[in-house]
Each structure stands twice: as C-alpha cells, then as structure tokens.
Amino acid sequence: MTIKRIETGIPGMDELLYGGIPMRNIVLLSGGPGTGKSIFSQQYIYYGLKKGEPGIYITLEEHPVAVRENMLNFGWDTRPYEEQGMFAIIDGFTGGIGRAAERERFVVVDPTDVRTLIDVIKEAIHWIQDNTGKTPVRGVIDSVTALYLTKPSIARNIVLQLKKVFSGYGITGFFVSQVSVTERGFGGPGVEHAVDGIIRLDLDEINGELKRSLIIWKMRGTKHDMRRHEFEITDKGIIVYPDKVIRRRKIVVVRS
Numbered sequence: 545m546t547i548k549r550i551e552t553g554i555p556g557m558d559e560l561l562y563g564g565i566p567m568r569n570i571v572l573l574s575g576g577p578g579t580g581k582s583i584f585s586q587q588y589i590y591y592g593l594k595k596g597e598p599g600i601y602i603t604l605e606e607h608p609v610a611v612r613e614n615m616l617n618f619g620w621d622t623r624p625y626e627e628q629g630m631f632a633i634i635d636g637f638t639g640g641i642g643r644a645a646e647r648e649r650f651v652v653v654d655p656t657d658v659r660t661l662i663d664v665i666k667e668a669i670h671w672i673q674d675n676t677g678k679t680p681v682r683g684v685i686d687s688v689t690a691l692y693l694t695k696p697s698i699a700r701n702i703v704l705q706l707k708k709v710f711s712g713y714g715i716t717g718f719f720v721s722q723v724s725v726t727e728r729g730f731g732g733p734g735v736e737h738a739v740d741g742i743i744r745l746d747l748d749e750i751n752g753e754l755k756r757s758l759i760i761w762k763m764r765g766t767k768h769d770m771r772r773h774e775f776e777i778t779d780k781g782i783i784v785y786p787d788k789v790i791r792r793r794k795i796v797v798v799r800s
C-alpha cells in the first residue's frame with residue numbers, strides 16, 4: 545500500500561523525502577537562531593493554502609501581525625485565506641494585550657496551560673471545518689520550545705498531547721524546536737523520541753562564509769535522504785539543493 549504524503553512544496557525538499565512527509569507525521573523542525581525554521585514552516589503552510597488545503601499556525605514567539613507581514617515579504621498573502629476561513633493564526637504571543645491583539649480571532653492568554661491551548665486549537669479547527677467543510681491538512685507550532693522552557697521534565701508530555709490533537713484530526717506538520725548554536729541535539733530526548741520526524745536546519749561558517757544546510761535525521765514511515773544539503777533563503781522563500789551535499793567544512797557537488 546502506498547502511503548499518503550503531504551508535499552512540503554519547498555523546492556528540492558520533497559525530493560529528499562521521496563515525495564513528501566507521510567500524512568499525520570509530526571516533524572520536529574529543529575535549529576539555532578535565524579536558521580530559517582519560521583520561514584520553512586510558513587512556506588509549507590502557504591503552499592497548502594494555494595492548493596486548497598486549509599492550515600493552522602500557532603505563533604508563540606512572534607506577534608501574529610509580524611507573522612503576516614513576514615509572510616507577505618515573501619509574497620505569501622494570508623489575508624484572503626483567513627477571510628475565507630481556510631487559514632487560522634492562533635495567537636499565543638500577545639496574551640490578548642494591545643489594540644492589534646483585539647483584532648485576533650484566536651487568542652490563547654496563557655499558552656503554557658496546555659489544556660487552554662488545546663481548546664483554542666480545536667476551536668480554530670472547528671471554525672475552519674464550519675467555513676470550508678474541510679479539516680485542516682497542515683499545522684505548525686512555532687515554537688514548542690516556548691511551552692516548556694522553564695519545565696523541561698514535562699516537555700515530552702506536552703509534545704505528546706499536542707501531537708495527539710494534530711494526528712486526531714489528520715493534520716501533518718511541524719513543531720518548531722529551538723536549540724542553541726552549539727547544541728548537537730534537537731530539543732531534548734523526550735521530545736526527540738515523541739515526534740515522528742526530525743529535520744535539522746543549520747548555519748555554519750565554511751571557508752569564511754556562512755552556509756545554510758539541512759539534514760533529515762528521522763522520518764517514520766518512509767525512507768529519506770541521509771545527507772546534509774545546502775539550502776538558501778531567497779526573496780521567494782527557501783530553495784533546497786538536492787545536488788549540493790555539505791560536509792560541514794567543504795561543499796561537494798555530486799551532480800551538476
């Protein structure tokens with residue numbers, strides 16, 4: 545039986561995933577500051593919206609207005625999709641404080657209380673179902689790290705609860721995980737085993753130049769590329785180069 549896959553829509557990426565992310569997988573998108581995690585996950589969401597697949601984006605680190613503006617900078621205008629009820633941004637950032645926050649439809653006052661966070665996520669999913677007759681296909685939490693920064697012992701539990709909600713509705717997506725520049729892991733052992741996949745984004749100085757690269761560390765339900773690949777962030781978003789393998793210190797072009 546062939547498994548159903550959700551294409552990321554990020555040029556070059558689906559090739560590394562043998563077609564896309566297996567449906568219902570929750571993938572930890574891990575990396576240091578400025579490595580492109582938010583842009584990667586926003587590009588994934590927008591690609592789905594263009595294809596008619598509803599999505600949800602839970603923002604815990606940036607103002608929802610900043611998320612919309614950042615996406616618009618890449619030409620990804622979310623407004624029409626929000627107006628159609630196909631896309632919901634869940635505001636776990638403002639705590640409902642400020643004029644701009646008053647205009648948000650889905651606000652979680654205290655996202656570290658996972659029960660209320662889950663309630664608002666469900667509310668957004670039902671709003672999309674009522675408006676479109678469809679269940680969201682894609683979802684992102686940016687970032688899950690924010691939910692357990694002060695209590696790492698319950699990180700696994702929080703991630704599993706959120707994963708259950710996503711997969712219960714058949715949502716495929718990314719949980720963004722922030723790691724420090726020097727950290728080799730992906731967000732702690734509890735979390736790393738709880739998720740279905742791990743993609744790590746990196747920024748390294750190679751011969752005096754910063755290079756972006758990514759590696760798929762695990763992906764349940766499929767084979768995947770095992771090498772580290774160069775990628776770029778352009779004005780149109782992320783482009784992954786399947787033919788450019790990075791060996792951390794030098795780049796080797798295997799196919800040109």
Ligand SMILES: Nc1ncnc2c1ncn2[C@@H]1O[C@H](COP(=O)(O)OP(=O)(O)OP(=O)(O)O)[C@@H](O)[C@H]1O
Binds near residue numbers: 577579
């Ligand atoms: N138009 C653009 N062209 C090229 N690079 C860009 C562009 N816009 C942003 N960037 C790069 O993307 C980086 C930010 O990416 P992003 O916000 O996705 O990072 P992040 O991994 O989410 O970081 P954090 O953990 O701090 O939230 C910037 O530091 C910059 O290097």
Ligand SMILES: [Mg+2]
Binds near residue numbers: 581605686
């Ligand atoms: Mg970010």
